[in-house]
Amino acid sequence: MTWRGLVQLRIHKVARSNAALGQILAVKQYENLTYCHSVNVAMLSLPLGKQIGLDDAFKAALVEAALLHDIGKTRIPLGILKKPGALDKRERKLMEAHTTFGAEILVQIDGLRPLTPIVALEHHRSVKGDGYPDLGQGAVPHAMSQIVSVADIYEAITGARSYQAPTPPEHACLVLARLAGEKLNTALVKTFVNAITFFPLGSLVRTSRDELGVVIRTNPGDPLHPIVAMVDASLEGPRGQLDLSARNAAGTYDRHVIETVVPHAPLDVTKFLPMADAA
Numbered sequence: 140m141t142w143r144g145l146v147q148l149r150i151h152k153v154a155r156s157n158a159a160l161g162q163i164l165a166v167k168q169y170e171n172l173t174y175c176h177s178v179n180v181a182m183l184s185l186p187l188g189k190q191i192g193l194d195d196a197f198k199a200a201l202v203e204a205a206l207l208h209d210i211g212k213t214r215i216p217l218g219i220l221k222k223p224g225a226l227d228k229r230e231r232k233l234m235e236a237h238t239t240f241g242a243e244i245l246v247q248i249d250g251l252r253p254l255t256p257i258v259a260l261e262h263h264r265s266v267k268g269d270g271y272p273d274l275g276q277g278a279v280p281h282a283m284s285q286i287v288s289v290a291d292i293y294e295a296i297t298g299a300r301s302y303q304a305p306t307p308p309e310h311a312c313l314v315l316a317r318l319a320g321e322k323l324n325t326a327l328v329k330t331f332v333n334a335i336t337f338f339p340l341g342s343l344v345r346t347s348r349d350e351l352g353v354v355i356r357t358n359p360g361d362p363l364h365p366i367v368a369m370v371d372a373s374l375e376g377p378r379g380q381l382d383l384s385a386r387n388a389a390g391t392y393d394r395h396v397i398e399t400v401v402p403h404a405p406l407d408v409t410k411f412l413p414m415a416d417a418a
Contacts, residue, residue: 158250159203169213181205183290190330204258205287211241235271238263258284265322285324289331309338309399316363332362343402346394353411358384368411377411
């Protein structure tokens with residue numbers, strides 16, 4: 140069985156064994172995209188929980204909470220929920236209320252785990268204690284809510300939508316990196332991107348010094364800073380290699396990847412394979 144199949148089996152087992160099944164089916168009946176998003180967030184949350192060493196009971200609780208984190212959207216009018224453009228102020232306020240609605244729904248359901256409504260309430264709050272709903276300055280979300288927040292944002296960026304194409308994983312991970320320490324737990328983001336293909340080998344990237352490079356090797360302990368073979372604008376090369384994890388005397392990075400670049404012509408990655416072997 141594939142990894143995805145195993146995760147789906149675990150999700151089904153969690154849902155079937157308690158009150159979560161009826162609730163996630165209610166989401167599916169109301170709006171299928173929210174249902175698909177919820178299942179994907181559960182699938183992404185579980186390996187993150189496994190990576191940080193959660194026991195089986197906590198992993199089961201995590202899957203349930205992730206599966207039902209957006210149930211409050213069943214109280215949001217479909218015209219707002221499925222609106223392709225930007226929401227106005229009134230619509231945005233109502234959309235943000237889905238966290239409170241979700242907690243209100245879930246606390247009334249017998250058989251759910253205690254943290255499930257808490258995650259529904261907190262998954263849009265930041266590690267600095269802000270975000271929504273307003274629970275008072277400095278109210279830091281539960282660790283399980285922080286896990287679901289990472290998976291939720293990643294899936295929202297990479298998931299296909301009827302009104303937008305999915306964003307490549309490496310772009311989504313750059314967004315997570317920018318949010319680390321401000322909105323998201325930095326250690327969880329690092330663990331998550333270590334488990335995700337961040338910059339696939341052969342990716343063309345631009346550095347903070349406006350240099351172009353082809354990713355030839357990853358740094359397992361520092362996935363945001365791979366080893367690259369340098370190229371010029373014509374994509375000829377390689378012209379030497381750089382380890383983007385290198386730091387200066389002050390201890391800060393010399394360079395960062397600021398974006399991935401779509402090549403203007405097919406990129407012959409085989410030209411860089413010898414450098415990858417030597418790296």
